[in-house]
Amino acid sequence: MSAHCFNFHDFHNFHKARRVLFVGMTVAGAFTGAVMGQGNAVSESSEPQAALIDQEPFDRITLDAANKNTVIRVLPIDFPNRVVPADRAGGDSVRVRLIERPERQYDIQWQHIKKIELYEQMVLEESRRLTKDGQFNEAFRGYAYLMRNFPETRDLEKEIEGFLLADALNSFREQQWDRAFTLLLELGDRNPKSAAAANGLDKTAEKLVAQWARDRNFVAARNVIRLLKKKFPDQPRPALDEWESKFRAYSKKLLSDATKAFRAGRFREAKLLTRSASDVWPDTPGVAELLQRVHAAYPQVFVGVMNRPGEVRTDRLDDWAARRQRRLVARKLMELTGYGADGGNYELSSGKYELDPTATLITLEIDPAIRWSSGDAVTGADLARCLLEMTRPENPFYREEWARLLVDVSVDSVFRVQARLSRPHLRPAALLQTSLVRNYVDLQGGLQQETLGPYQAMPAIEGDNPRETRFELDQRYAAPQGLQPREIVERFYDDSDEAVAALRAGDIDVLDDVAPWDVASLEEDRNIEVRPYGFPLVDVLIPSAEGLAASRTFRRALVYGIQRELILNTEFLGNQQRPGHAVLSGPFPVSATIDDAIGYATNPAIEPRLYNPRLAQTLATVALYQWAKQEGKPTDQGVEMPELVLAHAPDSFSRVASQAIADHLKRIGVKLRLQPWEPGSDANSSKKYDLLFARLAMWEPIVDARRLLDGHLMQNPVSPYMIQALAELSQARNSKETRDKLFQIHQIAHDNLPVIPLWQTIPHFAYRPALHGIGERPALIYQQIEAWQIDAQLVAESP
Helix, strand or coil: CCCCCCCCCCHHHHHHCCCCECCCEEECCCEECCECCCCCECCCCCCCCCCHHHCCCCEEEEECHHHCCCEEEECCCCCHHHCCCCCCCCCCEEEEEECCEEEEEEEEEHHHEEEEECHHHHHHHHHHHHHHCCCHHHHHHHHHHHHHHCCCCCCHHHHHHHHHHHHHHHHHHCCCHHHHHHHHHHHHHHCCCCHHHHHHHHHHHHHHHHHHHHCCCHHHHHHHHHHHHHHCCCCCCHHHHHHHHHHHHHHHHHHHHHHHHHHCCCHHHHHHHHHHHHHHCCCCCCHHHHHHHHHHHCCEEEEEECCCCCCCCCCCCCCHHHHHHHHHHCCECEEEEEEECCEEEEEECCEEEEECCCCCEEEEEECCCCECCCCCECCHHHHHHHHHHCCCCCCCCCCHHHHHHEEEEEEEECCEEEEEECCCCCCHHHHHCCECEEEEECCCCCEEEEECCCEEEECCCCCCCCCEEEEEECCCCCCCCCCCCCEEEEEECCCHHHHHHHHHHCCCCEEEEECHHHHHHHHCCCCCEEEECCCCEEEEEEECCCCHHHCHHHHHHHHHHCCHHHHHHHHHCCCCCCCCCEECCCCCCCCCCCCCHHHCCCCCCCCCCCCCHHHHHHHHHHHHHHHHHHCCCCCCCCCCCCCEEEEECCCHHHHHHHHHHHHHHHCCCCCEEEEECCCCCCCCCCCCCCEEEEEECCCCHHHHHHHHHCCCCCCCCCCHHHHHHHHHHHCCCCHHHHHHHHHHHHHHHHHHCCCEEEEEECCEEEECCCEECCCCCCCCCCCCHHHCEECCCCCCCCC
16 A cells, blocks of 8 residues: 655765775766765765665665775666676676766776676565564565565565565464464465465464454454355365354354343344344344344444544544544534535524624524433523633633633523624634533532433443444434434444455444545445545644754754655555645645635645655754754764654554654654554643644634644644734634735744644545435534434345
């Protein structure tokens, strides 16, 4: 999936390289016996060298004794089929370009060449050595690179087979049965005659099935059995046959227990047991029929998710999971429904919203049918309390701009409230995206909180999957539109491949966040529907306000040192063109089409910075020395770049993106340690990380700009110019003033980099056709949850 990017020669070593006299080398068509400049010979520095695939490709030429056996590095030589010619007549020469002087050509006479090593052969030899040394992950990178870029390399297939076997044997010794099994399958596919692969698969499969049976991962265990029987139908496997008999018997017992629970009216228990019976062995007679009957009595939807929320009732820009779950348990006062010419369109979630012509008086009227989770009606007093709570800094939904705007709140009637503003605001509804909650004291004197949502989070019970979170329909909720699912079950996956496999197998009905590299393959699956969400995500690196990342010079090095376009196009999109995906020049979204208004804050005249690793390395070095002096560290013997922490959410996309960023920055001398991070955890402190990879819902920049760029919520560096511009933005009275000020903020952010802009992506979701009412392009997966219905015929399918 990933693609390799070449690095430029190390900036530090470039200035240390010595001058060398090469006999018999000429500038093409110019002169002989030239004294070459710096950087031609291989450096004798004792500093560790980066892996070959992390360097700019080069061929290596060793000269003869007359030239002191000097080794030089040149750009890859244009040999036919990349084969060094066998005929080396004494008068002939080979034309080259030096790594450090690529603009000039030189001719080297064959008689002075002792040896030529081609780049791809050196990579192959390095990978072979890494395999022998047990560094299998690094060796794999080399082999994968050769397969992508030099598939005709001599002995490549043979070496890959040797690598697969060595890695499999090592994994078996370390009891990594699943890794060993996968490697042996790959070896068998490449070489069906491999006896080592056939024998190793038998032994590994027995270990793997036993382990997964102990872990109650029956789906994976039976898939191993079926896979081997399908690939090798004539080969007896008594140990696996015995496991199959055990699984069939256990499935029958679970089905019997499920039938008893169903007859007793314990529908949820019956569904859990029936699904378990299906997981163990889906071909058990009666499983499919009982699943249909249970589903008709207790409609249930399984939603695959890639992230767990930090705190559902916080309102962070970077917490996708909290936004998702909040729609289930606590409706927002105002909800974003789409985009018009000037920005977002908003609706009161259950009632009417009006803004008077002066844009200083807001009227809210709640639907009398709306009830709290206790059954009490939501009143104007509740709305007034909510509006006032947003002005209190201790409240998790505190909005500083709303606190400055609000003059007073009055309750006109039981279900009607008015809020008076100190001045006009272009889009005050955007400030009211806060969850409706009500605190009360229970009979025991404890403080409780009521919500206004269609579902309630349920506590885990014995037998529940620890990766699952259950939400049960609140029968008192007043806004359902038909036969909603009685229960929503979110099932967490930390690997996108596993989540996609679960969707295809019918283990889940919806996948909330499809990794971009999976979109194309799912679109080709006739059993799956794939759709984009209505709004993009802005991916950025948020630097800490402390340490090296607080340096503007260092942040400039980062943006120049990440080949963002390559990562976006190759790592994520597989070199496919998809509208809405783009490299960014600032922290705001861009428009995908001419009539797309979401890019209203982005100044189109500001272009994204281009990839420039040489400049990035120079800036990083300058920033490092400046930082060292500030910290009082000695610099006369050089300064070692400290290892920095790059925090990221645990989902597959964030992991892949963060690893790609780390790989790119490694090539300019910036070392990053990846650290998984949960939104709302203790790691949400700039003292816990140097950089944070974040995916931001910057859906209304007029209000979100302050939340991201004032340094309070995200704890990122901020300049006085930015603070002043944000203050002026809050005073804007019309569309033109607002856009002009946002363009200025964009320019300041581009210059000072309070966040490192990466790219914009369009998130996608996928679902099975049995689910209806999900919507064409919702903002969130549950935006139209009241309209969801699922066919009773949906059953778990056999893989």
